Amino acid sequence: MPPHLCQLCNTARAQVLRPKNHARICANCFIATFERETAETITSSNLFQPGERIAIGASGGKDSTVLASVLKTLNERHGWGLDLVLLSIDEGITGYRDHSLDAVKRNSVEYDLPLKIVSYEELYGWSMDQVVAQVGKKGNCTYCGVFRRQALDRGAAMLGVAHVVTGHNADDVAETVLMNLLRGDLPRLSRATSIVTSTPRAGQPKASLDGQPAAVSFTNVKRSKPLMYAYEKEIVLYAHHKKLDYFSTECIYSPEAFRGSARTLIKNLERIRPESILDVVRSGVDMAKLVPDADGNCKGACGSRKATEIEVKHDGEEEEEAGGGGCGSGNGQETGGEMAEMEKKLLQDDRAEEEGTETHISMPVKAVNGQRHDGDEKVGPPAAALVGEANGQGHDRHKHPPMSTATTVPIRTKQEKKAGRRSGRDAPPPRQVLGQCERCGYLSSQAVCKACMLLEGLNKARPRTGIEVGSAGG
């Protein structure tokens, strides 16, 4: 059989079979197409402002390496004038992170982009290795996910950058869509497919503050996924044909059951019909519009729409990050996997309903908060769910009154005051009466944010003085 010729240039030998449309094209045409399509995604959704400072969440893996390379290329080609920096999180997982960080360092040199590394150790006083030593291998993903979300924001704030881009690809997004269907999490389902997830003060007020990067607080960092329509396969191919330097590895600690399950499904789907990955993404976008109480859930994607307070809350708190922020398997229970746990919880719910022993503590809140809390309630540890509901009431309209007495251990740090002053008072807050963590000032629908709660649990077992929550100065 004669070799196929590239369908685009008709001269070179076809080397790439594109999953999304079965086109056979040569390496050069592929690279050009990949870059053009990424640029289209960026321009069609108005992702960047001219001259904007952008932090690229760089893990050293293929996705973020390709993202850095493509953004650098496009920025120069199209004269976007973006000020790009690399931002890495060091979770402190020996044997996983140290090698990939080396890759990031090499990329920083090669692309001539400044690099900032923030570690869990310096932010929270705990590396993931230490967390795992404490809570075991099960459930540690919760810690990692919750910590990472904040860490990227804090790192960005340290750099004075209000916009972080991450390397999430189409496969990741499709996986998240299926995963949230499997675990019945509509709020996250509705967010999974937004290309921009923005915290309330990000975006709008930013324009006027341009040129004053120092004013960025870690509570108003915007996130986006420029590669969310790119196949993982094509990202690998792009990295291969551009001979990019990346480190390929999986986290050595346990992956979540739901995500693992969804990942297998996506891989099998791709084998049956490669187009289906983008079809899942499309379905996710369409379903997001059907989630009740989520009017305007296009949020960042179409900017100006009213980002309701409720929606944004969780956004600040945790995200559909790989590694699942707040997947709820939390607190390192030793019982089975995440799926088994949810199964148990659902069974109890069923039984309670059948026997009529159910107590609806949260009834009045339901009407206001709608689905918002569902995911957390369902899988979260009971204590956490209760706290959430109790506070939820007060939070919708007021700043939280100092609720609990016993649980508040005020470790007031410099950061907290700063954040409180800046974002709490300075920013024009028309409908953005959003709760902040009492301790660290991070966005939270609860009195104390998830990271601080997890930290409290950890710290209890390791008596220490002078724990610095969020020593990250602005």
Added chain:
Amino acid sequence: MPGRRAPAAPVDHSLCRRCQLSEPAITVRTEPLCAACFSRYVSTKVVKRMESFRVRHLEPGDERVLLLPLSFGPCSTALLHVLSHQLKGQAEKTSRTGYKLHVLHVECGNAATDSLLSKVRERYPEHVFSSCSLSDVLAVDGVPELFQQDPSSGQLEQEQGGSSPQGSLDSMFASLNSPTARDDLKQILIQKLVVAFAKQNNCEAVLWGDSATRLAERTLAETAKGRGASLPWVVADGDMLYGVPFYYPMRDLLRKEITAFASYVEPALEDIIVSEAVKPAVSTKNTTIDDLMKQYFESVEQEYPSIVANVVKTTSKLQATSLQGVETQCELCNVPLDGQAPERSRLCYGCIRTLPHLSS
């Protein structure tokens, strides 16, 4: 405490959890039940879903007819059995029934269903039975146009020239490029045919036999086929995309529970059930997206039955787009096209994937 039967009597775990009289025959979501209690459990779940068709909702002198499409699979057969039982009970108690059933079998090429249909008719003589062939869908309004309007399908028309409806249906399927597309088209055509039949025969609603497991499969399968926008209509009770409301009375039961139920019924339902041969997952070449989801949920159902049920529950919370004020609907699957399709397309994205050559 001997001699005293407190309400909280210690449970004998070797006996049925509910009646504490017989040996358990099956474990239902951690509860061991005997065959009788289990059958009651199944009927209750189904009957509960039929609330809106109770006797007392029936206006005097009125007659409500519901269409039950019967595939001879375990689920639709069990549904027929349970509802027949319910109707018998109603007739005995009140001398009338809340509704009447019209049973329809759609033949999709497998032959031996004639004898099955007469067996079912013998067993449940109180219902009206009909059967039709899938190729009858070509007589449904709008369907032939759908497949012939496009010039690129001209050759399809030529091939069809003078041949039987079955022949043209076959060539239509043969023109599709993948097993998934054929599966998808077949499901849609069956729905279209059933709806047309229901309208012709004054049936008020369609009662599908889909189990919770099947609905969960469909949720993920439709998602993977780019049909996420149509999910609310796929899984919710009482919604109508085609002008006749659909109900899924078996939606609270898992497939394995229904299969077990069918095996306990006396006299056995087995000789009127065609069990599908389980396709081993050998080559992905011929596996369809629906097959994949079936295999997946078969394993989830074993270990995590509540998660299966939860998928359905969650998906039912999605709100269907109102069909009022919708200008154009997909000509194949009826989903509203605004925003779901390329400009000036007659088909939605999901249907374009299935019928790429007709998409203009």
